[in-house]
Amino acid sequence: MTGLDRLLREVHAGNPRSVARAITLVEDGLEQGTAILASLDRQRLARALVVGITGPVGAGKSTLTGRLVRFFLDQGERLGIVAVDPSSPFSGGALLGDRVRMMTQATDDRVLIRSMATRGRLGGLCTAAGAAVRIMAAAGYRLILVETVGVGQSEWDVARLADITLVVLAPGFGDDIQAMKAGLLEVADLLVINKADLPGARKLLLELQGMAEKDVLETSAVRDEGIGRLGQRILELEQELRRTNRLEEGRRQARESEALDWLLERLREPLARLVREEGAAGCDPRITAERLLERIGALG
Amino acid sequence: MTEDRKTAHPAVISWEENELAAALARFPERRPRFIRHGGEEIPRLALPDHPDDRYLESVGFPGRFPFTRGVQPTMYRGRLWTMRQYAGFSTAAATNERFRFLLDQGQTGLSVAFDLPTQIGYDSDDPLALGEVGRVGVAIDTLADMEILFANIPLDRISTSMTINAPAMILLAMYVVVAEKQGVKASRLRGTIQNDILKEYVARGTYIFPPGPSLRLITDIFRWCAAEAPRFNTISISGYHIREAGSTAAQEVAFTLANGLAYVQTALDAGLDLDRFAPRLAFFFSASSDLLEEVAKFRAARRLWARLMRERFNPADPRSMMLRFHTQTGGSTLTAQQIDNNIVRVTIQALAAVLGGTQSLHTNSRDEALSLPAEDSVRTALRTQQIIAHESGVAETVDPLAGSYYVEQLTDTIEEEARGLIDEIDGQGGVVSCIENGFIASRIGEAAYTYQQEIEQGERIIVGVNSYQAEEATHLSLHRIDPAVEEEQKARLAEVKAGRDQARVRAVLAALDRAARAESEDLMEPVLAAVRAYASVGEICGVLRRVFGEYRERQW
Amino acid sequence: MRQRYRVLIGKPGLDGHDRGARFIARALRDAGFEVIYTGIRRTPEEIAAAAVQEDVAAVGLSSMSGAHLRLFPAVAEALARAGAADIPILGGGIIPDEDRPLLEQAGISGIYTPGTPVDTIVQAFREACERHYRGRQ
Numbered sequence: 001m002t003g004l005d006r007l008l009r010e011v012h013a014g015n016p017r018s019v020a021r022a023i024t025l026v027e028d029g030l031e032q033g034t035a036i037l038a039s040l041d042r043q044r045l046a047r048a049l050v051v052g053i054t055g056p057v058g059a060g061k062s063t064l065t066g067r068l069v070r071f072f073l074d075q076g077e078r079l080g081i082v083a084v085d086p087s088s089p090f091s092g093g094a095l096l097g098d099r100v101r102m103m104t105q106a107t108d109d110r111v112l113i114r115s116m117a118t119r120g121r122l123g124g125l126c127t128a129a130g131a132a133v134r135i136m137a138a139a140g141y142r143l144i145l146v147e148t149v150g151v152g153q154s155e156w157d158v159a160r161l162a163d164i165t166l167v168v169l170a171p172g173f174g175d176d177i178q179a180m181k182a183g184l185l186e187v188a189d190l191l192v193i194n195k196a197d198l199p200g201a202r203k204l205l206l207e208l209q210g211m212a213e214k215d216v217l218e219t220s221a222v223r224d225e226g227i228g229r230l231g232q233r234i235l236e237l238e239q240e241l242r243r244t245n246r247l248e249e250g251r252r253q254a255r256e257s258e259a260l261d262w263l264l265e266r267l268r269e270p271l272a273r274l275v276r277e278e279g280a281a282g283c284d285p286r287i288t289a290e291r292l293l294e295r296i297g298a299l300g
Numbered sequence: 301m302t303e304d305r306k307t308a309h310p311a312v313i314s315w316e317e318n319e320l321a322a323a324l325a326r327f328p329e330r331r332p333r334f335i336r337h338g339g340e341e342i343p344r345l346a347l348p349d350h351p352d353d354r355y356l357e358s359v360g361f362p363g364r365f366p367f368t369r370g371v372q373p374t375m376y377r378g379r380l381w382t383m384r385q386y387a388g389f390s391t392a393a394a395t396n397e398r399f400r401f402l403l404d405q406g407q408t409g410l411s412v413a414f415d416l417p418t419q420i421g422y423d424s425d426d427p428l429a430l431g432e433v434g435r436v437g438v439a440i441d442t443l444a445d446m447e448i449l450f451a452n453i454p455l456d457r458i459s460t461s462m463t464i465n466a467p468a469m470i471l472l473a474m475y476v477v478v479a480e481k482q483g484v485k486a487s488r489l490r491g492t493i494q495n496d497i498l499k500e501y502v503a504r505g506t507y508i509f510p511p512g513p514s515l516r517l518i519t520d521i522f523r524w525c526a527a528e529a530p531r532f533n534t535i536s537i538s539g540y541h542i543r544e545a546g547s548t549a550a551q552e553v554a555f556t557l558a559n560g561l562a563y564v565q566t567a568l569d570a571g572l573d574l575d576r577f578a579p580r581l582a583f584f585f586s587a588s589s590d591l592l593e594e595v596a597k598f599r600a601a602r603r604l605w606a607r608l609m610r611e612r613f614n615p616a617d618p619r620s621m622m623l624r625f626h627t628q629t630g631g632s633t634l635t636a637q638q639i640d641n642n643i644v645r646v647t648i649q650a651l652a653a654v655l656g657g658t659q660s661l662h663t664n665s666r667d668e669a670l671s672l673p674a675e676d677s678v679r680t681a682l683r684t685q686q687i688i689a690h691e692s693g694v695a696e697t698v699d700p701l702a703g704s705y706y707v708e709q710l711t712d713t714i715e716e717e718a719r720g721l722i723d724e725i726d727g728q729g730g731v732v733s734c735i736e737n738g739f740i741a742s743r744i745g746e747a748a749y750t751y752q753q754e755i756e757q758g759e760r761i762i763v764g765v766n767s768y769q770a771e772e773a774t775h776l777s778l779h780r781i782d783p784a785v786e787e788e789q790k791a792r793l794a795e796v797k798a799g800r801d802q803a804r805v806r807a808v809l810a811a812l813d814r815a816a817r818a819e820s821e822d823l824m825e826p827v828l829a830a831v832r833a834y835a836s837v838g839e840i841c842g843v844l845r846r847v848f849g850e851y852r853e854r855q856w
Numbered sequence: 857m858r859q860r861y862r863v864l865i866g867k868p869g870l871d872g873h874d875r876g877a878r879f880i881a882r883a884l885r886d887a888g889f890e891v892i893y894t895g896i897r898r899t900p901e902e903i904a905a906a907a908v909q910e911d912v913a914a915v916g917l918s919s920m921s922g923a924h925l926r927l928f929p930a931v932a933e934a935l936a937r938a939g940a941a942d943i944p945i946l947g948g949g950i951i952p953d954e955d956r957p958l959l960e961q962a963g964i965s966g967i968y969t970p971g972t973p974v975d976t977i978v979q980a981f982r983e984a985c986e987r988h989y990r991g992r993q
Contacts (some may be wrong), residue, residue: 021909028859093885100895101852107905117890151650174731220509416870431926432870503874505896545875752879756974765971853895
């Protein structure tokens, strides 16, 4: 048995070290990573549920995630969590601190947390996030939560990857819903008002109910309130999506989108080299691009 | 009194006839006259010949708003600052012995440090306490330990400062009960509990519960002490740890005062009378090595606090606007290399604190970077204060650096910067929000990072560390806690637990649980009852943990 | 795609003085590492579980309150139990010279006390990670 076969077997056996290793292989763009992805248990992937959690900084996402984990564990689930933080544009390094609020649960072997850095990708998730999710699913972590920091355009990435997207808000974040980022409310399958015990929660609830034709739920992660309701709603929504085939449709779109991302990522270096070789001196960049497209097209 | 009353400014005369006269009536200055070696009299307060409006408004007089020059009209001419050195080792018995040594050496107040399990609400037999019992301070599990700690120390005659935060209510309750057993009523107790949970979340790390319930505990302490122990300081709003975590001087002022304002607001929301608890608020700052910046920082802090209190709460009693503080010389400035250099550092820092008008002072020992200090190092640290007090002359006149162009400018700048930060915190919803969203922690972290990088790059010189090194072996050694200490402590705890009225303990813990769940019930009385029944710190905190939950930090 | 060195920085035990650990975490980030910072008040089991799940190439532990003799080896043991004895451990903080041999025996491969230039520490992590990744091939 090759090393790769052994790794695959251990991933499917749910060995956390092997799962972690496999994710690293994909993240680092190594061949073995791709080989592993090709051999993942498809049934487990189909059975899994991916829940995205996004929203503005300070809404209490990490704490809420921690509470949801506990709820789902009580329901008998095994959980994977992918927590994504931005890489420094200067050094390429990253500080990944999301797991802090969930660490006591991570010693439960039904939970596996992976922190990932965006590694230059601007969309809020890293390219390998989807792969990480699939590897976790194949390892038997049926429910996978993907959590991101919620700045920039990150909510779109999450919404594409996840079957169900939660947008977590909290009262007191600029009182004006109109000031809220365009798109944030659109991507949500469920809107969550966390810190619902604070003043302004009622107002926010009414505003959201008025604007969006979506479920709005209230929680207080710190006080452990509303979590059960939220968890149940997620599971109900999952059933609806499966029944109506929307889950599979959503995944098809996600797969296409991710394939495009990988393609763009792999092409970036070679294309950059072409641009350099073409020499940009004195030429309008638009023209440089057109010229290169012709050359590439000419190659068939 | 001024020599020529005809030409003295009316404000000066008014100050002399009011604040100063009242202070002198309460207690006279230490000497009838303060005379220099050549025979000339040392002025109580050096003043500009013609104080202008700007002077009167911003600099003013000690004991008069905005208190830039000090909170007390005669300052150290009336009473020297309290010389208060920490002590706290391993067992209550050993600490008791060190206390009695220090009291004999002329120390005027006691200061208690607790071990980490006690500070975080775990008993000495808890698995998480393994290896930590008695390490950084004394282990207190039950009232029995507290009784040993203060054996033969008359609690009505000394003042005790306890560095305890999250479980402060429990330790205070124990102190009160020990006094009770000595026949000393709570109304006679003097001292301080640090009890400042907000800074724990961003700088010191010994929190237990989330901010909301923690503020509730603090409010209950305020209320109880205002009624039963009015001479006890119920909070020491701390900037020291914020500075030690790497903040700038202006940030130290800003975040400390912001926390202070939050406590004031919490107390008011709970229905307390501003002028009854505000005068008892005390602060705690660091004294770092930039002498002039530190002096300016202390003056700026006093002035800013007074102004903010007036603007936001408008107290009737001027004492509600006085920023009284304890200072500790900055531990993080001390080096493990060439430790005698630390004596010099501490001297400069102590001088800064005195020139800045501190009410009490702890000076670090030279070996502080290495371990819990040895007895002779502790003595030298105390002597440092005594030499400043009696030989340097700076205590013979009030706020001597007032009027220095540089110091006044720096005072203004720090005040302005601090005020700006406080406004920013308000804009984000207050300190609790800024704790939870990481604003305060990230500012401190950036300042710490910058500072350390400056040292690494050689832009900031630390003598003996990145320059002027000596060929010496740096011996980091630790005060080794005898592992027997942990065993003894656990044994004592077991003994106390076995000898208790178990039914009573169960009953008091159940009552505490009920009171904690009922959101508006007082918790001090249930905790007192629990303590009297010899319930342990871990048991009491266990109940509260289950009701309040535990806080988990947000990172960056 | 370029590989990034992933490391974990954590503080075992009850001590909350994390200024030094935070500084090292930031310095490593600025040197291009992906740093999983696990915060204060961690048990050895939590640190080991995190190191395994995050597939780090090195673990950095900090102790300022003297609990290193018990806690650093406890982390090494927890890593071994989790099948990750091959992850190098670097230790920092207030650690007296006479404790070094014991810690080294327990599996701590480098000890860095206050006053050590940060570049030295970053380099030590880099080398530890390089060795570890080479060992994987």
